[in-house]
Amino acid sequence: xxxxxxxxxxxxxxxxxxxxxxxxxxxxxxxxxxxxxxxxxxxxxxxxxxxxxxxxxxxxxxxxxxxxxxxxxxxxxxxxxxxxxxxxxxxxxxxxxxxxxxxxxxxxxxxxxxxxxxxxxxxxxxxxxxxxxxxxxxxxxxxxxxxxxxxxxxxxxxxxxxxxxxxxxxxxxxxxxxxxxxxxxxxxxxxxxxxxxxxxxxxxxxxxxxxxxxxxxxxxxxxxxxxxxxxxxxxxxxxxxxxxxxxxxxxxxxxxxxxxxxxxxxxxxxxxxxxxxxxxxxxxxxxxxxxxxxxxxxxxxxxxxxxxxxxxx
Amino acid sequence: xxxxxxxxxxxxxxxxxxxxxxxxxxxxxxxxxxxxxxxxxxxxxxxxxxxxxxxxxxxxxxxxxxxxxxxxxxxxxxxxxxxxxxxxxxxxxxxxxxxxxxxxxxxxxxxxxxxxxxxxxxxxxxxxxxxxxxxxxxxxxxxxxxxxxxxxxxxxxxxxxxxxxxxxxxxxxxxxxxxxxxxxxxxxxxxxxxxxxxxxxxxxxxxxxxxxxxxxxxxxxxxxxxxxxxxxxxxxxxxxxxxxxxxxxxxxxxxxxxxxxxxxxxxxxxxxxxxxxxxxxxxxxxxxxxxxxxxxxxxxxxxxxxxxxxxxxxxxxxxxxxxxxxxxxxxxxxxxxxxxxxxxxxxxxxxxxxxxxxxxxxxxxxxxxxxxxxxxxxxxxxxxxxxxxxxxx
Numbered sequence: 267x268x269x270x271x272x273x274x275x276x277x278x279x280x281x282x283x284x285x286x287x288x289x290x291x292x293x294x295x296x297x298x299x300x301x302x303x304x305x306x307x308x309x310x311x312x313x314x315x316x317x318x319x320x321x322x323x324x325x326x327x328x329x330x331x332x333x334x335x336x337x338x339x340x341x342x343x344x345x346x347x348x349x350x351x352x353x354x355x356x357x358x359x360x361x362x363x364x365x366x367x368x369x370x371x372x373x374x375x376x377x378x379x380x381x382x383x384x385x386x387x388x389x390x391x392x393x394x395x396x397x398x399x400x401x402x403x404x405x406x407x408x409x410x411x412x413x414x415x416x417x418x419x420x421x422x423x424x425x426x427x428x429x430x431x432x433x434x435x436x437x438x439x440x441x442x443x444x445x446x447x448x449x450x451x452x453x454x455x456x457x458x459x460x461x462x463x464x465x466x467x468x469x470x471x472x473x474x475x476x477x478x479x480x481x482x483x484x485x486x487x488x489x490x491x492x493x494x495x496x497x498x499x500x501x502x503x504x505x506x507x508x509x510x511x512x513x514x515x516x517x518x519x520x521x522x523x524x525x526x527x528x529x530x531x532x533x534x535x536x537x538x539x540x541x542x543x544x545x546x547x548x549x550x551x552x553x554x555x556x557x558x559x560x561x562x563x564x565x566x567x568x569x570x571x572x573x574x575x576x577x578x579x
Numbered sequence: 580x581x582x583x584x585x586x587x588x589x590x591x592x593x594x595x596x597x598x599x600x601x602x603x604x605x606x607x608x609x610x611x612x613x614x615x616x617x618x619x620x621x622x623x624x625x626x627x628x629x630x631x632x633x634x635x636x637x638x639x640x641x642x643x644x645x646x647x648x649x650x651x652x653x654x655x656x657x658x659x660x661x662x663x664x665x666x667x668x669x670x671x672x673x674x675x676x677x678x679x680x681x682x683x684x685x686x687x688x689x690x691x692x693x694x695x696x697x698x699x700x701x702x703x704x705x706x707x708x709x710x711x712x713x714x715x716x717x718x719x720x721x722x723x724x725x726x727x728x729x730x731x732x733x734x735x736x737x738x739x740x741x742x743x744x745x746x747x748x749x750x751x752x753x754x755x756x757x758x759x760x761x762x763x764x765x766x767x768x769x770x771x772x773x774x775x776x777x778x779x780x781x782x783x784x785x786x787x788x789x790x791x792x793x794x795x796x797x798x799x800x801x802x803x804x805x806x807x808x809x810x811x812x813x814x815x816x817x818x819x820x821x822x823x824x825x826x827x828x829x830x831x832x833x834x835x836x837x838x839x840x841x842x843x844x845x846x847x848x849x850x851x852x853x854x855x856x857x858x859x860x861x862x863x864x865x866x867x868x869x870x871x872x873x874x875x876x877x878x879x880x881x882x883x884x885x886x887x888x889x890x891x892x893x894x895x896x897x898x899x900x901x902x903x904x905x906x907x908x909x910x911x912x913x914x915x916x917x918x919x920x921x922x923x924x925x926x927x928x929x930x931x932x933x934x935x936x937x938x939x940x941x942x943x944x945x946x947x948x949x950x951x952x953x954x955x956x957x958x959x960x961x962x963x964x965x966x967x968x969x970x971x972x
Contacts, residue, residue, distance in 0.1 A: 345826075348713040348757075355696060355711060373825050375712040375774045377696040379676045 308440055311357040313368040314341045315555050316419040317384060319562035320429045321361060324450040325436055328443040332357070333556065341554055342416060345370040359435055363428075365392045367416035382435040384428035385418050392418075393485045415485035417552050422462035424486060426455050461566050465491060468573045478517070478526035478545060483552050496521050502530035511539065518543060525576060548576040583931065587938035597911075598943060601904055605947030606954070608897035612890045613951065614958045619886045621963045623879050629765060630871035634852060635675065635844040637665055637859070637868045646867075647874045650680050650841040652766045653690040657683045657840050663775075664835040665866050666842050674855040675846040676701075681778045681839045685771075686738045686754070689724045692770045693778030693839075699760075701845060704767055708732055709758030715777050715828060716820025717757040721768040725759040732756055735819075736771055738781050752781045753819035779830060779837050780820070787817040787828035844868070908940060 308329045312318045318333040325331065334350050335341040346354065351374050354360055362371060364385035371381075385392065393415040419425040433451040437444050469491035477488070482497035498514055500506045506514075526540060527550040537547050549572050551557070553565045560568075591598045629651050638646040639659035646658045669677035678701065681693035696712065698704075699719075709732030712719055718736055720728070730736060738752045754773060762768060779785050817824050830837070846852040859868040912919075922932050 348710060351713045352710060369826070372776075373828065374714050375696050375717075377700070378670065379697055 308358045308436065308443075309356070310359045310361060311354045312361040313371065314363055315553060315557075316425065316562055317361045317363060317428070317432070318556070320425070320432055320454060321436075323454040324429060324432050324447050325443075326446050326450050328440065328446055329436065335555060337556060337558075339555065342367055343369070346374075351376075359439055361432060361435070363416060363418065364389070365414040365416040365418055367418075382431060384431040385424070387427050387431060388418075388424055391424070393489065395482065395485075415482065417483045417554065418486050420484060420552055421486040421490040422458045422465065423490065426458045429454050429458065457563055461563065461570070462490075464567075464570045465573075468570055468577060469493060471577055472525075476521045476523040478514075478521075478523040480526055480528045480532070483529065484527055484550070487550075494521075495527075496523070500526075500528075500532070500536065502528055502532050502536075505533055505535055515543065518545070546576065548572050583934045583938055586935045587942055590935070590939055591942060597907070601907065601943050602947055602950065604900050604904060605944060606950040608893075608900050609948060609951035610954045611893040612897070613955050615886060615889060615893070617955055617958045618962045618966070619882065621959070622882070622966055625963055625966065626875045626879065627872055630875040633843060633871045634846060635855065635868055636871055637661075637669060637842040637844055637866055638840065640865060640867050643867065643869045643874045644878060646841060646869060647871045649682050650843065651871060653682050653692060653770050654766075660838040660840065661866055662835060663837045663839055666839060667835060669842050669844050669855070672855060672858065674851040675844040678843040678845070679775045679839045680841040680843060681775050683838075683840060684738050684778060684781050686736045687728060688739075689721075689728070690770050691718075691738060691778060691781070692772050693775035694772060695775060697845075698772070698843070701843070702763070702765075702767060704763060705761045706758040707761040709756065712757055712772065712774055714820070714822075714825060715774055715780065716752065716754055716825070718754040718771050718773045718777070719758040719760055720756055720772070721760050721770050722762040723768040724771055725756075730756050732758055750783070751818060752777070755819075775839065776830070777820075780828065782838070784832070784837055785828060785830035787820065787824050912936065 307327070308325065310321050310325065310329050310331045312321060312331060312333045314335075315333060318331050321329060321331045332353070333341075334346065334353065335344045354374075354376055358380065360376060360381050362368070362381055362383045364383040395413050395415055419428065429451060433447055436447045440447075465487075473492045474494055477493050477495045479488075479495050479497035480500040480502065482499070484493075484495055484497065487493065488495035496517055498506075498510065498517065500510065523545060526545050526547050528547050529550070529552055531549055532540075532547050540547060550569045551565050553562055557565050630647065633651060636646060636650050638650070639661035641659040645656065648654050649656075649658050663679065666677045666679045669675055676697060678695050678698050679693070680698075682690055683693075684691040692698075699711065706719065707722075708725075709719070720730060720736065725731060728736065734756045736754050736756060738754065740751065754771075754777065760767060760772075776785065817827070820828060844855060846855055856868050856870075859866055919932055922935075923929075
């Protein structure tokens with residue numbers, strides 16, 4: 267008769283309790299440190315070719331340097347697509363040029379702790395582009411979207427400071443590789459010093475003489491070597507419009523330059539018209555993007571040769 | 580023995596109302612203090628788990644509790660605003676990773692959390708649908724937000740004005756959902772995450788508008804010279820950031836003066852933590868640095884003292900109920916005198932009769948203990964979820 271005692275309630279209770287489950291709050295971990303990855307190479311993304319070159323020279327085999335901008339764009343004005351932004355987000359370090367270079371950085375979400383502004387150490391020596399147009403609307407009053415000149419690497423002494431920032435970032439991220447990084451940096455610093463001396467020699471005769479730049483990218487070069495340089499907005503692959511020629515003539519009236527530095531070989535018609543105005547062309551490639559042949563130093567060496575040939579040094 | 584148990588069972592099932600009342604009373608007497616204890620312990624664990632996982636929070640001087648609740652749970656009024664330079668200050672100290680937090684706005688009832696990329700890595704939040712925040716104007720939504728608003732990658736969430744009367748203030752920003760976060764069973768599930776700069780755009784500190792230098796903008800240009808273009812109030816400003824107009828978005832003034840509500844600081848070790856805390860001890864210091872776990876423990880101390888009162892009350896009520904139950908049993912013995920006499924007359928020994936009576940009492944007590952145990956177990960399993968659901972109501 268005892269068997270008749272109903273057990274349904276307790277059985278149901280047991281079933282409910284055994285099936286019951288509730289997720290505990292997720293384990294929250296600290297931000298991954300690079301040292302957790304053992305001996306693997308650092309994954310480094312950069313925003314222009316000079317930084318890629320510096321990083322590769324310093325990091326050697328210990329770093330994987332990625333510069334995903336297409337070869338036919340100016341990396342300063344290029345923007346990565348969302349997939350590439352994800353790739354930048356996943357990098358151990360992202361090397362920035364600073365000085366307003368690569369505006370997309372300001373409009374995307376990247377991990378600040380992994381960003382290295384390689385020109386931060388000389389932020390007080392960035393060159394502000396004074397011709398920036400301000401505008402005003404609404405209650406905020408005047409404001410400017412002005413920019414800094416950004417081709418900092420054209421001053422080899424600043425390039426060396428950028429390289430040193432990369433060295434420090436690499437050591438901080440991967441202390442075990444310090445010897446390799448230091449060795450790479452020392453060699454690079456020597457090369458940059460040699461480049462500086464060669465440029466100083468080739469520009470020695472041009473100090474104070476009027477000079478033109480086809481594009482406003484030579485500010486740091488001009489400051490370093492005491493060049494009296496004014497810039498226009500001529501593209502090597504395009505014939506400048508008529509009003510650009512008028513503007514050039516106005517400039518030449520005040521600034522009688524005999525040479526114009528070009529980022530690439532100008533069109534023959536452009537060279538010819540310039541010749542009629544008494545201005546000859548010489549190519550000085552800033553090398554913001556990867557060259558088709560050679561590397562940063564070989565391009566700079568060719569620039570020096572072009573200048574030496576042009577200026578007769 | 581079986582006969583004794585059978586007689587006890589038959590008696591209890593016959594007097595089912597009385598048995599049920601006794602059972603419920605005993606169950607509640609046992610369950611209330613224990614269940615309450617379990618519930619409070621779970622709440623404590625819940626609150627302190629997130630706080631303990633957050634080493635330090637830097638905020639403007641003010642209520643530490645408000646700062647912690649806002650930063651960790653995105654609840655309460657937003658604390659005193661401080662400047663973004665405080666984020667840079669933590670970074671520059673080189674003692675911790677600094678994660679900015681700006682929790683002020685909301686979209687359709689869900690908090691908009693302006694933060695940095697590192698927040699997701701730090702909290703272990705993974706994207707289960709879509710991708711991470713890519714560009715300004717995008718958001719990633721918590722799992723419960725995705726469910727409640729029925730949104731996924733490619734859909735839009737629109738920020739809400741702070742006040743219906745705030746016609747000239749914050750204007751709605753249409754934010755594209757880039758991804759949905761996995762369920763984490765934390766406050767992150769109920770939040771909409773954006774880049775901290777997107778919250779500044781919501782606030783109007785940054786904006787995008789038509790290019791005033793272009794011919795099609797001539798109708799909204801008041802004056803123009805070589806260095807300045809003055810636009811009228813009719814300049815078209817964008818309320819959605821797209822690939823086409825993103826380059827026109829910009830911030831006015833000094834970014835370091837833009838607002839944040841807190842900085843989560845993640846020092847790598849105790850020494851860095853101590854050094855960083857030491858930097859905020861000055862009397863003229865505009866910011867405070869708090870250890871969230873200390874703030875939450877203080878709060879829990881208050882809750883635990885309230886719990887002690889409730890437990891004491893429950894114990895007193897329990898004693899009264901037990902006394903009443905004893906009285907019920909004693910009265911029922913008196914009422915059952917004829918039944919007991921009948922048992923004697925049909926040959927039942929004194930021991931057998933006492934056994935029947937004792938079995939009834941033990942059965943009721945045992946059932947009460949089992950039910951209370953079951954309820955406590957259920958509380959342990961579902962209590963935390965119930966608390967969170969209650970808090971969200």
